[in-house]
Amino acid sequence: MILRAAAIVVGIVGLYLDVWHSNVLPFSHNAVGLGNNHSIHAVVGLALLILAAWLWVRAGKAAPA
Amino acid sequence: MAVGPSRQGGPGLGDSSRGLQLRVAGAACALVAAGIHLALAFSDLIPGESTRGPAFALMGLGFAACAVALFIRKLELDVLVLVYVAALILAYVGTRDERPVEAIGLSSKAVESALLVIVAILVARRRALETTG
Numbered sequence: 001m002i003l004r005a006a007a008i009v010v011g012i013v014g015l016y017l018d019v020w021h022s023n024v025l026p027f028s029h030n031a032v033g034l035g036n037n038h039s040i041h042a043v044v045g046l047a048l049l050i051l052a053a054w055l056w057v058r059a060g061k062a063a064p065a
Numbered sequence: 066m067a068v069g070p071s072r073q074g075g076p077g078l079g080d081s082s083r084g085l086q087l088r089v090a091g092a093a094c095a096l097v098a099a100g101i102h103l104a105l106a107f108s109d110l111i112p113g114e115s116t117r118g119p120a121f122a123l124m125g126l127g128f129a130a131c132a133v134a135l136f137i138r139k140l141e142l143d144v145l146v147l148v149y150v151a152a153l154i155l156a157y158v159g160t161r162d163e164r165p166v167e168a169i170g171l172s173s174k175a176v177e178s179a180l181l182v183i184v185a186i187l188v189a190r191r192r193a194l195e196t197t198g
Contacts, residue, residue: 003141010145033118040159044152051148058141 003059011052017045084190087183092132094180095146099128101173113165124153135184140191147184150177 020028021038029041102125105116127149134142157174 002137003139006142006145032123033115033120035160035164037156037160040156044156047148047152051145055141055145 001059003055003062007052007055007059010048010055014045014048014052017041017048019045084187087187088135088138091135091146091180091183091187094176094183095128095132095135097176098173098180099125099132101125101169101176102128105169111165111167111169131180135187140188140195143184143188143191147181147188150181150184153177154181 017029018041021041029038030036034041102121104110106118106121106125109115109117131146131149134146154174154177157170
């Protein structure tokens with residue numbers, strides 16, 4: 001359960017870092033103070049999405065049948 | 066939540082008293098990093114860099130969550146802490162061409178680097194124990 005919750009949180013943060021670059025959107029990277037280094041946001045976001053998928057798979061394996 | 070030494074299977078797999086010491090040290094590093102980021106979230110302490118705002122507050126809360134996650138003693142959460150710390154160190158290094166390099170940032174990254182090494186050791190120990198049984 002805790003792994004699935006972690007996977008969801010990490011996935012949401014990863015999506016946020018990969019998508020929310022523009023000022024048009026509320027709570028964009030610029031608006032919250034993350035700055036203009038969008039390439040770094042994208043790389044970290046992608047890493048977090050991969051991590052979220054891995055956590056989800058591991059949670060499925062750890063869950064009792 | 067059990068935090069004592071354990072050599073049984075399940076969440077405590079492979080956590081000897083040395084493992085517990087490493088987790089305590091890692092949690093201490095995470096809490097120091099959390100404190101620095103939260104302080105930066107509430108006031109602009111670094112000349113030439115605006116840190117006040119939700120971004121640094123969330124990073125600080127993330128480090129506090131890392132301190133808690135280390136004591137849950139799951140391999141997956143240790144890897145999560147590892148990736149989180151590595152990502153923030155990468156982000157710091159990647160942004161230094163346009164932002165200042167100064168004592169507060171370097172101190173925070175030194176503590177985070179120590180946390181990264183500790184968690185890497187914990188993950189390596191856990192994987193070694195899982196593969197050897």
